[in-house]
Amino acid sequence: MAYASFSQFLAALENAGELQRISTPVDTELAIAEWADREMKSPNGGKALLFEQPLIDGKASRFPVAINTMGSEKRMALALQVGSVADLAQEIALILKAKPPTGLREGWSLLKQGINLLHARPKHVKSAACQEVVHRFSERSTFNEESEQFSLLDLPILKCWPKDGGRFITLPNVHTRDPETGARNLGMYRMQVYDGLTTGMHWQVHKVGARHGKLYYERNERMPVAVTFGGDPAYTFAATAPLPDGLDEILFAGFVRKKSVELVKCLTNDLEVPADVDFVLEGYVQPGETRPEGPFGDHTGFYTALEDYPVFHLSAITHRREAVYPTTIVGIPPMEDFYMGSASVRIFLPVFKMNFPEIVDMALPAEGVFHNLVFVSIRKQYAYQAFKVMHGLWGMGQMMFSKYIVVVDEDCDVHNTSEVLFRMCANTDPKRDSTIITNPSDSLDHAPTVQNVGSHMGLDATRKLPGEGYTRGWPELVRMDEATRNLVDELQRKSG
Numbered sequence: 469m470a471y472a473s474f475s476q477f478l479a480a481l482e483n484a485g486e487l488q489r490i491s492t493p494v495d496t497e498l499a500i501a502e503w504a505d506r507e508m509k510s511p512n513g514g515k516a517l518l519f520e521q522p523l524i525d526g527k528a529s530r531f532p533v534a535i536n537t538m539g540s541e542k543r544m545a546l547a548l549q550v551g552s553v554a555d556l557a558q559e560i561a562l563i564l565k566a567k568p569p570t571g572l573r574e575g576w577s578l579l580k581q582g583i584n585l586l587h588a589r590p591k592h593v594k595s596a597a598c599q600e601v602v603h604r605f606s607e608r609s610t611f612n613e614e615s616e617q618f619s620l621l622d623l624p625i626l627k628c629w630p631k632d633g634g635r636f637i638t639l640p641n642v643h644t645r646d647p648e649t650g651a652r653n654l655g656m657y658r659m660q661v662y663d664g665l666t667t668g669m670h671w672q673v674h675k676v677g678a679r680h681g682k683l684y685y686e687r688n689e690r691m692p693v694a695v696t697f698g699g700d701p702a703y704t705f706a707a708t709a710p711l712p713d714g715l716d717e718i719l720f721a722g723f724v725r726k727k728s729v730e731l732v733k734c735l736t737n738d739l740e741v742p743a744d745v746d747f748v749l750e751g752y753v754q755p756g757e758t759r760p761e762g763p764f765g766d767h768t769g770f771y772t773a774l775e776d777y778p779v780f781h782l783s784a785i786t787h788r789r790e791a792v793y794p795t796t797i798v799g800i801p802p803m804e805d806f807y808m809g810s811a812s813v814r815i816f817l818p819v820f821k822m823n824f825p826e827i828v829d830m831a832l833p834a835e836g837v838f839h840n841l842v843f844v845s846i847r848k849q850y851a852y853q854a855f856k857v858m859h860g861l862w863g864m865g866q867m868m869f870s871k872y873i874v875v876v877d878e879d880c881d882v883h884n885t886s887e888v889l890f891r892m893c894a895n896t897d898p899k900r901d902s903t904i905i906t907n908p909s910d911s912l913d914h915a916p917t918v919q920n921v922g923s924h925m926g927l928d929a930t931r932k933l934p935g936e937g938y939t940r941g942w943p944e945l946v947r948m949d950e951a952t953r954n955l956v957d958e959l960q961r962k963s964g
């Protein structure tokens with residue numbers, strides 16, 4: 469059964485021994501972040517942490533803070549309610565390969581997939597747990613620090629790093645609509661708190677939220693935006709997943725959780741949000757209005773400098789009576805987001821394989837912070853196939869940002885960085901086996917001379933074929949024969 473609330477997910481983590489409760493009061497300014505950073509960098513991502521008494525400016529917060537809830541393979545699987553995220557990849561592969569069933573068993577699994585797809589369709593409900601408590605803000609009210617009014621300053625929002633420009637909402641699910649087609653989008657774009665009723669909206673230029681924003685700007689229309697925290701973790705995962713523009717994350721979340729997402733209309737704009745979330749920030753972005761955002765200790769491991777971004781104005785905050793504030797921190801890897809990114813790569817591997825049947829496996833090691841380093845293994849059949857795969861990946865959605873792509877043969881385990889580096893060093897003649905292209909770069913990458921454009925390098929570390937100009941006869945890897953391996957297995961067993 470899908471999680472009916474974020475608290476239910478926390479209970480599942482606790483049952484699995486994956487949650488640590490911290491009842492000591494801990495400051496939302498830096499201290500929770502330092503605690504969480506140590507946890508995220510401990511073996512296998514440590515545990516999820518529930519700070520029961522976060523402090524905001526020395527005062528106890530009404531809401532607890534949950535962090536690192538998806539920061540391990542096991543917790544990521546618990547979040548998506550699968551034995552392992554590979555199971556979800558399997559389901560997607562089944563749908564992609566769907567053909568008339570040849571037997572009862574195949575028919576049955578196809579039918580099950582069909583039912584799961586039906587769950588992708590959301591339902592509409594009139595009353596919602598996320599609207600148990602309602603705070604509306606009048607159109608003209610400017611924020612007054614002294615007022616008793618409930619505002620963002622009542623939420624335990626973290627200041628993550630010493631040189632951050634303020635407090636940042638780091639795990640927001642940002643809901644927008646395309647004003648032309650009505651298509652929905654859900655993306656995760658961090659939000660800097662400017663005051664109790666205004667934040668930044670850090671959708672980078674390549675993201676769907678930014679594309680929607682531009683359309684409203686061109687029409688000179690106010691853009692409705694709703695931001696949710698919590699609820700079923702499938703929403704948060706869907707918001708980060710690199711789905712193609714136009715593929716509705718709410719449908720995807722329904723498919724993942726095997727239960728239709730129940731949507732409720734916001735109270736102060738026309739957007740719809742999942743009814744079971746913990747908090748909803750309703751509001752709008754005014755076309756053309758921007759404000760400096762940052763600095764922010766980012767997932768590149770460096771501070772991102774001040775830059776102009778749109779401003780989000782709140783018209784209401786609604787929440788569950790017993791709401792929990794979920795958050796994360798980013799910084800020098802490995803961090804929680806590495807596990808979220810890895811789950812995406814694993815789940816969408818069947819889609820890559822459908823486009824490039826030679827692809828065997830793919831990994832984005834933590835050191836590369838998603839886009840900086842991509843390892844791909846292929847079953848090579850013809851000359852220059854590794855280059856075809858690189859160029860293909862550079863043309864696919866957010867894979868366009870991949871700074872280094874290393875292609876290896878199928879017998880190399882891409883999840884073992886040391887094995888890939890061995891192949892890369894041993895198998896490449898840099899001039900012959902590399903290519904450098906110019907492509908859009910991740911907005912956060914500080915290395916390119918000009919933001920958002922840069923060079924990307926592909927390295928072909930596969931064994932070379934005569935058609936690739938190599939005529940010396942490729943040597944064989946040194947490996948023991950099977951009989952001797954079995955013999956020594958046996959001898960070692962006997963000698964205890």
Ligand SMILES: Cc1cc2nc3c(=O)[nH]c(=O)nc-3n(C[C@H](O)[C@H](O)[C@H](O)COP(=O)(O)O)c2cc1C
Nearest residue numbers: 655656657658670671672675676677708709710805
């Ligand atoms: C913890 C976390 C924080 C993120 N922060 C941002 C951000 O501030 N701005 C941004 O453009 N993308 C950010 N991303 C990446 C986007 O969520 C991701 O690219 C997503 O696929 C975008 O969805 P879209 O294609 O619907 O725009 C973040 C991802 C994670 C996991």
Ligand SMILES: [Mn+2]
Nearest residue numbers: 653654676711
């Ligand atoms: Mn999207």
